[in-house]
Every structure is written in structure tokens, then in C-alpha cells.
Amino acid sequence: MNHTLYPRSFLDRCKPSGEALRQLPSRSALTKRTTEECGVGIYARRPFHRGELIGSFLALEINEVNQHSLQRAPGDYLYDPYFVGYLLHSCDPNVVLDMHQQTVYCLRNIAAGEPLMMDYASTEDSLFRQFPCACGAPNCRQWVTGRAEPVNSEGWLFLTGQLIAPPAGILPAASN
Numbered sequence: 001m002n003h004t005l006y007p008r009s010f011l012d013r014c015k016p017s018g019e020a021l022r023q024l025p026s027r028s029a030l031t032k033r034t035t036e037e038c039g040v041g042i043y044a045r046r047p048f049h050r051g052e053l054i055g056s057f058l059a060l061e062i063n064e065v066n067q068h069s070l071q072r073a074p075g076d077y078l079y080d081p082y083f084v085g086y087l088l089h090s091c092d093p094n095v096v097l098d099m100h101q102q103t104v105y106c107l108r109n110i111a112a113g114e115p116l117m118m119d120y121a122s123t124e125d126s127l128f129r130q131f132p133c134a135c136g137a138p139n140c141r142q143w144v145t146g147r148a149e150p151v152n153s154e155g156w157l158f159l160t161g162q163l164i165a166p167p168a169g170i171l172p173a174a175s176n
């Protein structure tokens with residue numbers, strides 16, 4: 001009986017063994033869910049604790065970026081359409097990936113029902129597509145890029161359109 005998040009066909013294709021097989025997340029721990037605000041994401045079905053191993057993941061090795069691939073090294077991507085390929089983004093993530101061990105760890109306590117969220121810039125040099133972020137974190141970058149690429153022209157338009165207050169330094173001195 002297969003209790004993992006992965007269908008039998010994907011297990012057969014990736015052939016995990018040993019630790020990786022034992023650490024695959026179960027369907028009782030995680031689930032894929034679609035919401036109107038966030039689209040498809042992976043959600044916790046039980047609480048996880050800070051520092052806990054959420055699970056190992058399986059993936060196909062590919063050499064081109066796609067919307068659900070994650071970068072292991074430049075020009076070297078992993079594609080997992082059942083788990084990590086569908087993690088949502090947050091600028092204040094609650095999980096972190098080890099792309100070489102192919103494991104996911106919990107950065108802070110996660111309650112049942114919460115989405116697992118990674119920072120896409122933690123793995124990607126450049127994103128399949130840059131996008132505006134509404135994660136709501138105090139440190140939200142507003143526009144998400146890969147860690148090694150500049151904000152694109154659409155991003156500049158978005159960011160300057162959002163600019164309500166003038167940048168620090170050109171504010172008029174407060175009157176006494």
C-alpha cells in the first residue's frame with residue numbers, strides 16, 4: 001500500500017531506496033490543495049515543529065527551467081510535480097529545501113492547515129517568471145525575482161506604481 005504523497009508511477013520512475021524512501025511524506029501529513037487567493041499549494045495536515053524534517057522529495061532531473069522546477073545547480077533542475085514543485089512562496093518562509101539531499105525542513109512551527117512556503121530566491125538564480133508578492137510578511141520584497149537576476153521592466157512598473165511614500169532621505173524634515 002502506498003501512503004506517500006507520490007503516485008505509484010512516480011515512485012517506480014524515481015526508485016527511491018533506504019532513507020529517501022522511509023522519509024517520503026505521507027498523504028496523512030501533507031496534501032495538495034487549491035485556493036482562490038494562492039492557487040495550488042502544499043498544506044500541512046498535522047503540526048510540524050521548528051527544525052523537524054518534513055520529508056524527502058523525489059524529482060526528475062531536467063536541464064530546462066519550467067514553472068514547477070527547482071534549481072539544484074546552474075543549468076541543473078529538479079522537477080517534482082507532486083510536492084516541492086508546488087510549494088508556495090513567502091518572503092518569510094516556513095520551510096527550507098536542501099536541494100542536494102532532496103529534503104525539506106521546517107523553519108518554524110507549522111500548524112495543521114497552514115501552507116508550506118519556501119523563498120523561491122533561496123534556490124533559483126532566475127525565476128521562470130517574476131511576480132508580485134502579497135505574502136504579507138514585514139520583510140516582503142513586493143516583487144519576487146531569482147537571487148541572481150535584476151527586477152524586470154514589468155517589476156519596475158509594478159514597484160514604482162506601488163510607491164506611496166517618497167524614499168527615505170527626501171522626506172521633508174518634520175516641523176516642530
Ligand SMILES: [Zn+2]
Pocket residue numbers: 090091092133134135136137139140141142
Ligand atoms: Zn512577499
